[in-house]
Amino acid sequence: MNIHEYQAKELFQKYNVPTPRGHVAFTPDEAVRAAQELGGSIWVVKAQIHAGGRGLGGGVKLARSTEEVRELATEILGMTLITHQTGPEGKLVQKVYIEEGADIKKEYYLGLLLDRALEMPIMMASTEGGMAIEDVAHNTPEKIIKVAIDPLTGFQSFHGRKLAFGLGLPTEEINTFIKFASALYNVYMDHDAEMIEINPLVKTGDGKFLALDAKMGFDNNALYRQDRVIKMRDLSEEEATEIEADKYGLSYIKLDGNVGCMVNGAGLAMGTMDTINYEGGKPANFLDVGGSASAETVAKGFEIILKDSNVKAIFVNIFGGIVRCDRVANGIIEATKITNVNVPVIVRLDGTNAIEAAEILNNAGIKNIVAALDLADGAKKAVAAAKGE
Amino acid sequence: MSILVNKDTKVIVQGFTGKEGSFHAEQCMAYGTKIVGGVTPGKGGQEHLGQPVFNTVADAVKATGATVSMIFVPPAFVSDAVMEAADAGITLAVIITEGAPVKDMMYAKAYATKKNMMTIGPNCPGIITADECKIGIMPGFIFKKGNIGLISKSGTLTYESANQVVKEGFGITTAVGIGGDPIIGLSYKQLLPMFEADPETKAIVMIGEIGGDLEIQAAAYIKEHITKPVVAFIAGQTAPAGKRMGHAGAIISGGSGTAAEKMAALTAAGVTVVVSPADIGKAVAEVMKNLK
Numbered sequence: 001m002n003i004h005e006y007q008a009k010e011l012f013q014k015y016n017v018p019t020p021r022g023h024v025a026f027t028p029d030e031a032v033r034a035a036q037e038l039g040g041s042i043w044v045v046k047a048q049i050h051a052g053g054r055g056l057g058g059g060v061k062l063a064r065s066t067e068e069v070r071e072l073a074t075e076i077l078g079m080t081l082i083t084h085q086t087g088p089e090g091k092l093v094q095k096v097y098i099e100e101g102a103d104i105k106k107e108y109y110l111g112l113l114l115d116r117a118l119e120m121p122i123m124m125a126s127t128e129g130g131m132a133i134e135d136v137a138h139n140t141p142e143k144i145i146k147v148a149i150d151p152l153t154g155f156q157s158f159h160g161r162k163l164a165f166g167l168g169l170p171t172e173e174i175n176t177f178i179k180f181a182s183a184l185y186n187v188y189m190d191h192d193a194e195m196i197e198i199n200p201l202v203k204t205g206d207g208k209f210l211a212l213d214a215k216m217g218f219d220n221n222a223l224y225r226q227d228r229v230i231k232m233r234d235l236s237e238e239e240a241t242e243i244e245a246d247k248y249g250l251s252y253i254k255l256d257g258n259v260g261c262m263v264n265g266a267g268l269a270m271g272t273m274d275t276i277n278y279e280g281g282k283p284a285n286f287l288d289v290g291g292s293a294s295a296e297t298v299a300k301g302f303e304i305i306l307k308d309s310n311v312k313a314i315f316v317n318i319f320g321g322i323v324r325c326d327r328v329a330n331g332i333i334e335a336t337k338i339t340n341v342n343v344p345v346i347v348r349l350d351g352t353n354a355i356e357a358a359e360i361l362n363n364a365g366i367k368n369i370v371a372a373l374d375l376a377d378g379a380k381k382a383v384a385a386a387k388g389e
Numbered sequence: 390m391s392i393l394v395n396k397d398t399k400v401i402v403q404g405f406t407g408k409e410g411s412f413h414a415e416q417c418m419a420y421g422t423k424i425v426g427g428v429t430p431g432k433g434g435q436e437h438l439g440q441p442v443f444n445t446v447a448d449a450v451k452a453t454g455a456t457v458s459m460i461f462v463p464p465a466f467v468s469d470a471v472m473e474a475a476d477a478g479i480t481l482a483v484i485i486t487e488g489a490p491v492k493d494m495m496y497a498k499a500y501a502t503k504k505n506m507m508t509i510g511p512n513c514p515g516i517i518t519a520d521e522c523k524i525g526i527m528p529g530f531i532f533k534k535g536n537i538g539l540i541s542k543s544g545t546l547t548y549e550s551a552n553q554v555v556k557e558g559f560g561i562t563t564a565v566g567i568g569g570d571p572i573i574g575l576s577y578k579q580l581l582p583m584f585e586a587d588p589e590t591k592a593i594v595m596i597g598e599i600g601g602d603l604e605i606q607a608a609a610y611i612k613e614h615i616t617k618p619v620v621a622f623i624a625g626q627t628a629p630a631g632k633r634m635g636h637a638g639a640i641i642s643g644g645s646g647t648a649a650e651k652m653a654a655l656t657a658a659g660v661t662v663v664v665s666p667a668d669i670g671k672a673v674a675e676v677m678k679n680l681k
Contacts, residue, residue: 085631116571116601116638119495134643151495192492221464221637222490251635255627266569266635267543267598270624271666274648277627278665286628288635319545319552321528351548352528375549376667 001218004048006097007232008214011191017183019211022099024048031073034098035066042101045072047093050237052132052215053083059093062101069098094236102210107200108167109133110181110211112188114195115148121188122148123155123181125163129200155185173207180209191229192222241304248300249290257282259386260305260314260343262298264289264323272317275375281383284311289318295334302339313344315382317375320351329357333364344385346370348378391518391563392538392583392590393481393507394457398522401449401479402427403470404461406437413461413485413526414438420523425453446477459515459524460484467511468493475504483524484510484574491637494572501574508574512636514544514566525566535560537673538584540577541596542569542636546624546666550594553670559677562590569598569636577607585615592618592676594669595660599625600638600646608654618676619660622669623648 009019023034035043047059054060059081063069073096082090107129115122126144128136136143145166147159160178169177180201188196197215204210223230235243245252251266255273259281263269266288273283285305289297298316305311318328328349336345345368349357361371370385372378400417404410405427415438418424426441426449433444443449446458458474460467460482467489474482482501489511501508509516515525519534531548533555541547547566554561565580567573577595584590593615597604604623611619626648628634630641641647652662663672 114491114495114571116603117606119498119572137643150499151492152499189492192490194491219491219637221488222492224465225490253629253632253634255629263545265543265545266639267541267547267596267624268545268549268666270598270628270634270639271543271546271549271622273627274624275665275667278667283627286632286634319548321526321531321545321548350552351531374667376665379665379667 001220001223001229001233002050002237003216003229003232004050004234005046005214006048008196008216009211011187011216011228012184012211012214015183015187017180017187017211018209019214020099020102022097024095024097025073026095028070028073028077031096031098032066032070035063035069038098038100040100043069044099044101045069045076046097046099047076047079047081048095048097049081049086049091049093050234051083051085051091053085054081057081057083073098091237102202102212103205104202104212105205106203108203109136110184110198110201112184112193112196118148120148120151121185122146123159123163123185125167127167129202133197133199149185151189155182173203176207176209192219192226193217194219241307245287245304248297250297250301250304251286251288252304253286254308255283255285256310257284258310258312259382260284260308260311261317262287262289262301262305262314263317264319268317268319272315272375272379275379276315276383279376279379279383281379281386284308295331295338298331299335299338302335302341306339306341306343311343312388313346313382313385314341315378316345316347317378318349320349320354324353325349325351325357326353326360329360332361332369333366336366336368341368344368344370346372346378346382346385348372348375350374391521392580392587393563393565394516394518394522394524396421396521397423398457399423399425399453399455400457400459400524401425401446401453401455402459402461403446403474405429405442406432407461410461411438414459416529417459417523420529421520422522422524425455446473446479450477450479455479457481457483457524460486462486464488464490468497471497471508472500475501475506479506481507481509483515484508485513485515485526487512489570491571494570498572498574509565510568510574512570513568514547516563516565518563519561527564527566531555532564533560536562536589536591538562538587538590538593539564540580540593541566542598543596543624546596546622549666550596550669554594554673557670557674559673562587569638571601571638576603578603578610581607581610581615585617590617591680592620592673594673595619595621597621597623597651598636598639599623599628599634599648600636600640602646604651605654608658608660611655611660612658618680620669620672620676621655621660621662622666623651623655623662624666626664
């Protein structure tokens with residue numbers, strides 16, 4: 001799960017990680033009031049969406065008067081912002097963050113994430129603030145300094161010193177930086193964060209460090225114990241069909257092909273997409289129906305897949321283990337009674353009672369349903385059906 | 390021969406009396422696994438499925454001599470259960486539970502390592518030595534005895550692969566489902582040398598997926614140390630970047646962890662990499678033919 005910049009900054013402030021002051025606004029009036037409340041003579045109007053690259057897409061702008069705050073808020077609220085992370089369809093901006101201007105002397109990058117190989121969090125810093133860290137890692141990896149932090153002992157001053165000296169900070173700024181980094185580590189651990197990215201982290205004219213931007217993602221498995229975080233969830237930023245699928249215990253991700261897939265198990269679901277691709281087709285989605293593959297979940301699966309009008313055929317690929325294939329076959333037949341399935345459905349059931357299952361499907365006499373022998377045969381038939389062959 | 394577990398392995402179940410724990414413990418016993426007891430705090434002294442129930446893992450180990458624990462407790466209690474097993478002297482914990490927080494696993498694995506306990510999972514189908522011992526949730530009948538070792542991040546792809554291997558006339562020594570979470574226990578790099586050392590295993594199948602770099606580490610290890618043929622498939626060649634594909638760890642982030650880079654590394658290490666998972670069985674038949 002991800003949150004907005006203004007929400008991440010709320011968490012930062014609770015932990016004394018310095019940020020500029022700011023207020024979120026849903027209307028131009030609120031934006032002007034926010035600017036007045038903040039005072040000063042320069043403000044930043046920032047679109048709040050769950051995607052990076054907002055500045056380049058025209059979603060972050062500087063205002064030098066409250067009239068300009070109104071103009072920019074009017075322009076940005078309601079716009080569809082397209083960045084390298086939103087995809088070509090972009091994202092609708094429903095709120096802006098009005099922030100006081102900062103006296104920027106230098107920009108840095110600071111991030112925290114799990115290093116899966118080391119099995120501990122790492123903090124990364126770079127002098128190349130404001131640039132995509134992936135590009136820095138690719139082009140000038142020597143400009144990224146990393147420290148691994150053993151969670152059993154936590155953040156130590158030496159971690160901070162290693163980063164600070166690596167960034168070339170003057171001695172008198174080292175302790176301020178260590179305090180900042182140490183507090184940020186606590187934000188990360190206490191909220192079961194998956195990643196924190198501050199890009200840029202800025203040093204101001206008076207030698208202070210400020211998180212000018214803030215991005216946070218969280219471990220979904222830990223949300224049950226993160227009340228503060230779960231309250232920040234913004235469903236309008238997530239895919240509606242994915243949320244709906246989730247309600248029924250289905251894991252669904254829309255793709256851009258025309259062969260719908262319904263599979264049990266995440267690995268086999270990806271493998272099925274790959275097989276469709278290998279056979280010359282394009283998968284329309286990832287869908288893991290989970291272990292049980294009951295009539296209800298299969299029916300819901302059909303419904304969700306068919307919301308995508310690109311879908312011209314559906315490949316149901318179930319490897320029955322503990323779940324018996326004959327039950328799944330009956331479930332599929334039931335499901336076609338619950339949901340109107342108007343495209344060819346290619347069904348491959350293998351594993352426990354697969355032969356009985358094939359008989360059930362063949363005897364049901366549903367003209368849309370075609371039984372397949374194995375994975376390759378099913379994928380071939382589905383690809384051909386999607387092409388209208 | 391086999392790796393890690395066999396017909397003599399004594400197993401206890403943590404979360405023994407729960408719905409999932411009961412169902413699968415019974416299936417494991419039917420397969421032939423020596424389930425010698427279980428742990429459910431507060432139910433010590435009772436009997437369940439004909440086996441004793443204990444309040445603590447320490448009690449269970451003392452009374453039964455079990456060395457392996459199969460863990461079925463709910464996600465929020467997984468790290469506690471793993472650490473209790475490690476503390477009690479269990480040498481291998483097989484964690485079936487899906488949905489354990491990453492931070493918990495970070496702590497639990499560090500503790501297990503300190504106590505010299507190996508872990509498999511979480512969020513995995515478990516481990517099976519064909520015809521001898523099944524510790525997990527896989528359908529046992531698919532795994533006919535043979536000479537192929539299997540390591541997989543995915544449950545259903547494990548079944549799919551084993552089934553193809555059997556259809557080609559071969560069988561399995563031991564199959565290990567290592568799970569698809571960001572932090573897991575035993576991985577390719579630890580399991581490959583075990584299969585290399587097992588005289589019965591003639592070839593190895595490894596199933597990977599997008600996310601992380603365990604497969605890349607495996608490729609480097611194979612190049613240096615593995616003499617037996619390896620067949621690999623990496624799931625998620627068609628997965629979009631930045632999207633989590635079902636498994637918590639199956640995500641291409643920052644442009645790394647792609648199927649393409651893993652396939653390239655494995656190919657460079659001399660592994661037979663199949664593009665379609667439907668070709669795993671055929672590839673195994675091919676490498677086995679070349680052995681003769």
